[in-house]
Every structure is written in C-alpha cells, then in structure tokens.
Amino acid sequence: MKKMISFLLVLTLLLSVAMIPGYAYSGKDFTPPGLAKKGGIPPGISKFIDLKEVEWARNAIEKMADKGILKGIAEDKFAPNKPVTKAEALAMILRALGYEEEVQKELTAIKEGKKKSKLKDAAQEWALGYIAVAKDGKILADEEELTWKNLNKPAQRQEVAKYIVRALEELYGEIGEYKGALPFKDANAIKTAYREYVGKAYAADMMKGDNNNNFQPNKAVTRAEMAVLVEKLDDYDGKPVDGSKKIIEGKLIRIIDNSELVIRVNGVDREYDISKNVKVYIDNRLKDLEDLERNKTIEITVKDGKVIEIRWNSDTVIVGDVYEGRITAINSTDKKISVENGNIERLFTITNDTQIKINGETTTFSKLVVGMDVKITVKDEKVRLVEGTNSAITYKGAITDINWNTKEVTLRIGNVARTYRANENTVVRIDGSSRSFDRLDTGMEADIKVAGNILQEISARNVRENLSGTLTAINRSIKEITIKSGNTERSLKVNSDAVIKLDDQVVTLNDLMPKMEVEVVVNNDKVDRIDAYAVESQYRGELVEKYMGNPYRLVLKSNGQNKTYNVDRNVTIIEEDDDDDIKFKDLVLGSQIKITVVNETVVKIVVED
Numbered sequence: 207m208k209k210m211i212s213f214l215l216v217l218t219l220l221l222s223v224a225m226i227p228g229y230a231y232s233g234k235d236f237t238p239p240g241l242a243k244k245g246g247i248p249p250g251i252s253k254f255i256d257l258k259e260v261e262w263a264r265n266a267i268e269k270m271a272d273k274g275i276l277k278g279i280a281e282d283k284f285a286p287n288k289p290v291t292k293a294e295a296l297a298m299i300l301r302a303l304g305y306e307e308e309v310q311k312e313l314t315a316i317k318e319g320k321k322k323s324k325l326k327d328a329a330q331e332w333a334l335g336y337i338a339v340a341k342d343g344k345i346l347a348d349e350e351e352l353t354w355k356n357l358n359k360p361a362q363r364q365e366v367a368k369y370i371v372r373a374l375e376e377l378y379g380e381i382g383e384y385k386g387a388l389p390f391k392d393a394n395a396i397k398t399a400y401r402e403y404v405g406k407a408y409a410a411d412m413m414k415g416d417n418n419n420n421f422q423p424n425k426a427v428t429r430a431e432m433a434v435l436v437e438k439l440d441d442y443d444g445k446p447v448d449g450s451k452k453i454i455e456g457k458l459i460r461i462i463d464n465s466e467l468v469i470r471v472n473g474v475d476r477e478y479d480i481s482k483n484v485k486v487y488i489d490n491r492l493k494d495l496e497d498l499e500r501n502k503t504i505e506i507t508v509k510d511g512k513v514i515e516i517r518w519n520s521d522t523v524i525v526g527d528v529y530e531g532r533i534t535a536i537n538s539t540d541k542k543i544s545v546e547n548g549n550i551e552r553l554f555t556i557t558n559d560t561q562i563k564i565n566g567e568t569t570t571f572s573k574l575v576v577g578m579d580v581k582i583t584v585k586d587e588k589v590r591l592v593e594g595t596n597s598a599i600t601y602k603g604a605i606t607d608i609n610w611n612t613k614e615v616t617l618r619i620g621n622v623a624r625t626y627r628a629n630e631n632t633v634v635r636i637d638g639s640s641r642s643f644d645r646l647d648t649g650m651e652a653d654i655k656v657a658g659n660i661l662q663e664i665s666a667r668n669v670r671e672n673l674s675g676t677l678t679a680i681n682r683s684i685k686e687i688t689i690k691s692g693n694t695e696r697s698l699k700v701n702s703d704a705v706i707k708l709d710d711q712v713v714t715l716n717d718l719m720p721k722m723e724v725e726v727v728v729n730n731d732k733v734d735r736i737d738a739y740a741v742e743s744q745y746r747g748e749l750v751e752k753y754m755g756n757p758y759r760l761v762l763k764s765n766g767q768n769k770t771y772n773v774d775r776n777v778t779i780i781e782e783d784d785d786d787d788i789k790f791k792d793l794v795l796g797s798q799i800k801i802t803v804v805n806e807t808v809v810k811i812v813v814e815d
Contacts, residue, residue, distance in 0.1 A: 254284040258576075259659050261535035261544065263430040266437040268492055269485060275301045275440065276433055286430035287625070289360040292369075293333040296340050296357075298432055299373050302439040309335035312342075328354040345372040364400035364423035366435065367407040374410070374442065384409040390421040397423065412438050418611055441509075455505045458498060458518075467513055469506060481512040488518050489544070489553045519553045529554075529582040533574060533594075541571055543592075545580060554582055554589050564594040573631065577657035596657065605650045605666065613643060615661065617652060626654065626661045633663040649730030671728040677720050677738070685715060687733065689726060698726070700733040708738045719805040740804045746814070749797045758790055760808065762801060771801065773808040781813045788813075 254271070257264045267284055270276040276298060278284045290298070300309060313335030315321035323334055337357065340346040361369075374381050384405030387393065396404055404421065407413040412435060415421050427435075459468040459475055468477050486493045498504065498518060507515035519542070531547030541556040556562070562569055564578075574580070574594060583591035601624070603617035613628040628634075634641050636650070646666055655663040675691030685700040700706075706713055708722075718724075718738050727735040747764030758773035779788050793799075793813070802810035 253282065254278055255282050256284055257286060258534050260286040260430040263433050265487060266433040267430065270433050270436050270440065272492065275436055284429060287428050289426035290429055290432050291358050292361040292365060293336065293357040295361040295366050295427065295432060296345065296369055297336045298436050299369055299439060300336055300339055302436045303373055303377060305339050309339050312338040325354050343376040345369055345376065360426035362424050363421065363427055364396055364404055366427050367413055368400055368403040370412055370435065370439065371403045371406045381406060381410055390415045390419055392420045392422065395423055396421060416611055420611060453505060453507050455503065458500055458502055458504045460500060461495060464495060478508060479512045481514045484513055484516060486516045527584060529584065531580065533576050533578045533580055536574060536576060543574060545582060556589055556592065560589045560592060562592045565596055575657045575660040577660060600653065600655050602653050605646065605648050605652055608646055608648060615646065617654065626656050626659055628661045632661045635665045637667055647730045649732060669730050673726045673728060675724065677718060677722045677724055679720060680718055682715055689724060698728060698731060698733050704733050705735045709740055722805060743803045744800060745803065746800045749793060749795055749799050752793060754791060771803060771808045772806065777808055777811060779811045
C-alpha cells in the first residue's frame, strides 16, 4: 500500500507542476497590480454560503473542498455543524492521505464480484471502497468495528484520533508517542483502548483540547471540525506539523517570476522560494498571487525553506470612504471584525482611536456582536468610526440542549432546532429574575433575542406540570419512566433527588412496577415527585400446584384455565373458619382459595374450604 501511495504522490506532484498557470512579465521583477475586487472566491473554488458560524474553519473547508478532499451536501452548502459518521470520517482521512485511486479500485472489484465484502448488502455503496482500504490498512482492525450499524454512527473524537493515528502509521511507520499522563482535565473519560491514540494525535499536533483543556472524547465530530483535522493531515509529512513550519510577518517588497518572494522583516529584506502549490489568502478568502499588493504587511508560512501559504488582511481596502454591511466574525484578541456586504467580505482592525457607537450611543468594542449591521468610516487607512445598529431578532421555543463548555443553547423553535451562543454580555432571566447562565435547564421554555448567532437576551421559564396515569415502563439504569394517560404515552427522566412514594410510604424507583397508577410532578421535562398506588385484584379458584423455590409460585385453576402467580414470601394466609395464620408450605392442593394480587404478586390467600 505504501508503494502505491508513494507512486500516487509523485504522479500528483508531476501533474500539479504541469497544470500550474504562468504569468507574463515585462521584466524580471513582478509587482502585483493591486487587490482585484472580485467579490468572493475565484471560479473553480468551492463557495459555501453556510459558513458564517464557523469562521474558524472557513479556510480549512474551502481549501479542502478546492482539493476535492471534502464535498458539500449541495453546490453551495456544506452543513458545517452536522456530525460526521465513522464511515464519512474514514473517507475524508483516506482522501487526505492520497488513497482515493486505491479506494475506487477496491469499489470496482467489489461491484464486479472480484472481491468479497461482508457489508455489500448493508452499507451504502460509496463507503465500500473506503471500508475495504481501511480494513486492509489495519485502520479498522476489530471485527466489531466492521459492521455498517457501527460505521453509520456519529464518529467520536477518541475514535477519530484512532483512525488518524492508524492511517498515519500505515504510511509513515511509528509517529512517536506522548509520554506521561494526558494533559486534559477529562483524561479519565477517555476509554483505555483509545488513550494511546489520543496521546499520539496530540503529540503530532493533530488534535488538541478545547478552551477549558477538555478533550471531550465522546463528543461527535462535526464536518467543520473534520475539515480542520483533514487540513492538518493534508499538510502532514511524517513530522509534527508545527515542528517543520515557521510563520513570518513583514512587508511585501516584490515577487520575482512567481517563484521568489522578498519580504522586509524589521528593516531587513529576506528572500524566500515560493512553493508551486502556494495558497494565498486575502481577508480569509482564497485568492491568487497577482491579487497581493506591494508594501503591504503580509504573513507567510515557510516549510522546508519554501513559502507554502501567504496571508494578507487587507483591512482598509477602501480609503476615505464608508463601508456598510453585517458583522460575520469578531477577533477579540486582535480587535478585528469581518464585515460582509453582498458577495464581498472585508476585515477591519479597530484601534484605540476608533470611535464605536451602537444605536447612536458611544460604547466599547466588546459590545459589537456577530450579526450586527454596521457602517465603517475609514480615513487615512485607519478605521475612524464604527456605527452599529442592534438589529436583533426574537424567537420563542423550548430549550433542548445546553453545551456548558461553549455556552451554546439549542432551542426547538417550531419544528426547527437552532443553536445560539451566549457571551459575557448575554442577559439571562429565569421566571422574571436575573440569573447566571448555569441556572438554565433543558425543558425550559424561553423567549430569546439574538443578533446573528449570539444570544443577547434569554428569558426562560420553568415548566411545571402535574400528570396522572399508568406506569407502562421503567428503565432503572437511566432513571426513566413511561406514563400512559388516555391515549398518550410520555417518557420522562427522574431526577436523582426526586421524592418517590408508594401508598404514602417513601420508596425508591426500584420498588415501582408497571401497571401502577401514578401521580407525577414534572419540572422542565424531569420528574421531581412520584406518588404511586398499588393495583389490587382478587381471584377465586382451585389450588392445583405450588412451588417453594425463589420466588414462591402457585397455579390457580379458575373457569377451566390455569394461571401461574408469583407469591410474596411474606404472604398472609388464613383459613376462612379459623383466624390463625398458616404457612405457604401447609396449603393443601385441591383447596378452594381466594387470592389478593398486588402488582402481579400474591400478597394474601384465604382458604375457603
């Protein structure tokens, strides 16, 4: 397999050289003609319209889509927040590492019957080739992994770490390991079988923790997150990614024959070779070398002595003018905002001299939010004034999920689930009183005010209900009960501190049985109190059999039918003509008896003859 990949990589490089377009120059030195205002991504580059909420992943998504490693769900949509399945994650990893031709050969062989696949009738056809290559390369090495039921489930972060490490080691051999305890706060949550892979992925700079230093091993990986991982794989050369790269910032002096670049750093001119596959980003958009401007501050990424990436945040591409649009991203650290108007998106740097107004009132940078309409006034290449309009939208819905790490709240609004992020300025009220974000709970109803994807205000209400009905099911492992009331069944989680009573006696969930009548107090879709009542029935007939095992049992013949009942070990047994209690073992077969059954267990027996 490694030889095949090496051949494919060489062939790809040769084809890339042959296909790179040239430029004509009047002299040896080439000065870019200025920023071409093309209004978006050049033809041939994927342009997705649903990336506003994932600006942090936009570059990776567009770069990988441009290379054909990632694909959208439609021509203009990527669905960045949709979880990837294990099969989809494997496909992206294998494409990034150059296995696509081998995958297609495997798929053809399976379709033509030249190679057997246990999953041929179960899996989606597109996945068969990837699964076959993953199996042959020991990326999928366990039989329990090789089922479509498993591979069609969302991929967890710890599982993706395993796929990545196994795939890299198939190509490059041992990639090193992370020595010592894993540095994540939730390291104990990582399953033992995955810890080595997570450590190696971390050491290779493939995967990191979140802002709170949690790895979140069980979290499903989204398409946006996978794009960032795949970009790292695409750059990987058998060494830690950061270990072979250097980022340099300076002023662009000139570009020579599209192959050399001169950049002035701290007053010294430095010359670097330009990779034939260099990527140029202007305002986070993929552009061309000719779109760069001389004497502008750029950031270059140098790897193995060659420039592989150039970034220029043009900031004030309009001079002495006004630019209007909507904020699509905010970098609080560098005080930069991205503003979009139609197909054009600009990046502006806010300085201490910039005046900021919202709805006519002077305020601070921290009050700007994604989704806000703004008017930017630029003079002498500096942002002088930002005027924002708080164009918030209100919604009403029910909270279905809360991510405490990212402070994201998901609400069901009609039939649609929408996710919004809270920040330090979000106003939270619960039942009319000011509260902290961590007092919110799933099941609450809420009125929200949002600008873009940012929560400005959330007014939540506890939803309290009193239900009555019949217990139809009890899941003790996850503390969930199902109640039937009329023709409607409803499953509810039981709070760990819920009060549970059976016939006015305090009991636990383990003491409840299906068919009991219950009255339930529900708060935000979770049970706070259960009052259960035993269901009692009486039957007469002939005692035809009895069992002294565990549990006790008897068989009652009534109306020509035999029925078996469990008997409580503390059953009360009396003879109709004698008030003295007798023992279960003393019952005489053939006797006429009357039994009292509570929740399908005999608790009382009366011998009638």
